[in-house]
Amino acid sequence: MSLFKWIDFPALGDERGFLVALEAEESVPFAIKRVYYIFGTREGEARGFHAHKKLQQVAICITGKCRMILDDGEERSEARLDSPTKGLVIGDLVWREMHDFSEDCVLLVLASEHYDESDYIRDYDEFKNQVKL
Ligand code: T46
16 A cells, blocks of 8 residues: 555646646645644755654645655655645655755645654554554
């Protein structure tokens, strides 16, 4: 089974340019409770290094690019985010690391739950133990 999946959002274009609409429980497969975005990540900095116990997210690179490593405790896979029309769906219990942010990268993330630090697993060994349960 794949560690993640992609959603292709249609770009509604006309002579003025493009528009992408994100609709909860329609093109986005859950009710959106939170939206955040990551920008201004300094060259060479990596982010993430955690998993979530119960959280669905869709990450969209609105501008620029970055690389995500996803790991379910058995397999590691890489996803390149570089398009405002492609959403990366990340489910529960997937370890994620984000690397190689371009200077102009703006990563928009839609989340199924409010922010809750107790939902984070920030220790890799603890994550490995959780996925074995
Ligand atoms: C994820 C990846 C893709 C909040 O106060 N509210 C929020 O909604 C979020 C997401 C973060 N924060 C605080 C917690 C930290 O003090 O913002 C600070 C930076 O968060 P963090 O170090 O967790 O950021 P990343 O980039 O490592 O991870 C983020 C998300 O936290 C995480 O859920 O999946 O992006």
